[in-house]
Amino acid sequence: MRALSDDIYKQFSDFLEVQCGIVLGANKQYLVKSRLIPLMTKFSIVKLSDLIQQSMSYKNRELRTAVVDAMTTNETLWFRDRYPFELLSNKIYPEILAKKKNIKIWSAASSSGQEAYSIAMTSTEYQKKKSVLGMNVQILGTDISNTMLAQCKSGVYDTLALSRGLSDERKRLFFERLDDGAGKMQIKPEVKKMTNFRSYNLLDSYAGLGKFDIIFCRNVLIYFSSEVKSLILNQFAGALNPGGYLILGASESLTGLTDKFEMVRCNPGIIYQLKN
Numbered sequence: 329m330r331a332l333s334d335d336i337y338k339q340f341s342d343f344l345e346v347q348c349g350i351v352l353g354a355n356k357q358y359l360v361k362s363r364l365i366p367l368m369t370k371f372s373i374v375k376l377s378d379l380i381q382q383s384m385s386y387k388n389r390e391l392r393t394a395v396v397d398a399m400t401t402n403e404t405l406w407f408r409d410r411y412p413f414e415l416l417s418n419k420i421y422p423e424i425l426a427k428k429k430n431i432k433i434w435s436a437a438s439s440s441g442q443e444a445y446s447i448a449m450t451s452t453e454y455q456k457k458k459s460v461l462g463m464n465v466q467i468l469g470t471d472i473s474n475t476m477l478a479q480c481k482s483g484v485y486d487t488l489a490l491s492r493g494l495s496d497e498r499k500r501l502f503f504e505r506l507d508d509g510a511g512k513m514q515i516k517p518e519v520k521k522m523t524n525f526r527s528y529n530l531l532d533s534y535a536g537l538g539k540f541d542i543i544f545c546r547n548v549l550i551y552f553s554s555e556v557k558s559l560i561l562n563q564f565a566g567a568l569n570p571g572g573y574l575i576l577g578a579s580e581s582l583t584g585l586t587d588k589f590e591m592v593r594c595n596p597g598i599i600y601q602l603k604n
Contacts, residue, residue: 329368329374329375329376330361330365330368330375330376331376331377332357332360332361332376332377332380333377336377336380336381337357337360339380339381339384340352340360340380340384341353341356343383343384344396344399345553347396348396348399348400348472348529348530348531349530349531349551349552349553349556349560350399350400350551350552351551351552351553351556360380360399361376363398363399364376364379364380364395364398364399366398367379367391367394367395367398370394371388371391371394379391379395380395383395383396393474396472396473397472397473397474397475397476400471400472400473404439404440404442404443405442405492405493406442406445406446406492406493406494406498407446407450407493407494408442408443408446408493408546408547409546409577409578409597411594411596411597412544412546412575412597412599413446413447413450415575415594415597415599416447416450416451416454416542417450417453417454417457419594420542420573420599421451421454421463424541425460425463429462429463429464430464430466431451431463431464431465431466431541431542432466432468432538432539432540432541432542432569433447433465433466433467433468433540433541433542433543433544434467434468434469434470434537434540434542434543434544434567435447435467435468435469435470435544436470436528436530436543436544436545436548436564437470437471437472437530437545437548438469438470438471438476438480438525439471439473439476440476440479440480440485440489441469441476441479441480441483441523441525442489442492442493443469443544443546444467444469444480444523444525445483445502445515445519445520445523447465447467447544448465448467448519448520448522448523449498449501449502449519451463451465451467451522452502452518452519452522465522466522466524467522467523467524468523468524468525468526468537468540469523469524469525469526470525470526470527470528471525471527471528472527472528472529472530474527477525477526477527480523480525481525482514483514483515483520484506484512484513484514484515485503485512485513485514486510486511486512487510487511487512490503490511490513499513502515502516502519503515503516504516530545530548530560531556531559531560533563534563534564534566534567537567538567539567539568539569539572540567540568540569540572541568541569541572541573542572542573542574542575543564543567543568543572543573543574543575544575545560545564545574545575545576546575546576546577546580547577547579547580548577549561549576549577549580550577550579550580554584554585557585558585558586561574561582561585561586561588561589562586562588565586565588565589565602568602569602570602570604571601571602571604572601572602573592573599573600573601573602574589574599574600574601574602575599575600576599576600578597582600587603588602588603589601589602589603590602590603
């Protein structure tokens with residue numbers, strides 16, 4: 329019932345790449361099973377192969393959405409790698425604020441919201457520390473997963489999520505404890521109001537999103553083919569204001585994919601600035 333033939337796996341891999349650009353590669357049947365088996369009960373489907381085949385048709389939109397949702401859900405944590413958020417305060421914000429007060433940031437593939445909210449917390453801390461008047465940071469978080477977007481919009485996190493990269497001081501400053509008996513906490517309204525979340529596929533056109541000063545797209549490109557990476561990176565270039573910054577994951581590089589950015593070596597970390 330839970331077996332997955334090579335033929336079905338290949339069909340599903342091709343389907344997933346077309347839908348959202350993710351390349352599963354060979355021998356990742358275990359990943360597909362672990363993500364999709366829980367959906368068998370929910371949709372009352374006895375065979376995993378039947379669930380996959382039905383999801384690839386256009387007859388059951390709910391199942392199709394749930395399958396893509398399950399396959400694109402990734403774990404994340406607060407202030408991941410630390411240096412990108414330190415660079416906001418130490419380098420990027422001072423540069424931008426020398427020219428203007430309004431700063432637009434895109435957290436692409438925002439998962440369950442930790443990155444976008446970490447940016448919001450960093451921005452709040454910076455404004456208080458530097459006593460900056462009139463600084464207005466707007467953060468757009470996008471993801472293809474409806475489940476993740478619901479989490480982002482609620483701003484509610486359980487004890488496990490709160491334990492991953494979040495200091496007690498930041499919990500105290502930026503969260504409110506819920507009276508649910510389970511230890512859950514919710515982002516405070518003054519932090520939440522800086523963010524907006526919406527569904528978006530990175531393979532789509534970015535024309536309707538407007539222009540940004542900073543784009544975070546961290547630990548996402550590793551799932552895409554070189555061709556798709558190049559497409560996404562060139563679209564990022566078109567979505568940035570002149571001199572805007574692109575922040576990737578620590579293991580990700582632009583080499584051979586686009587020539588529209590200049591590498592900026594920081595201490596620590598590397599970021600990319602749009603060429604003039």
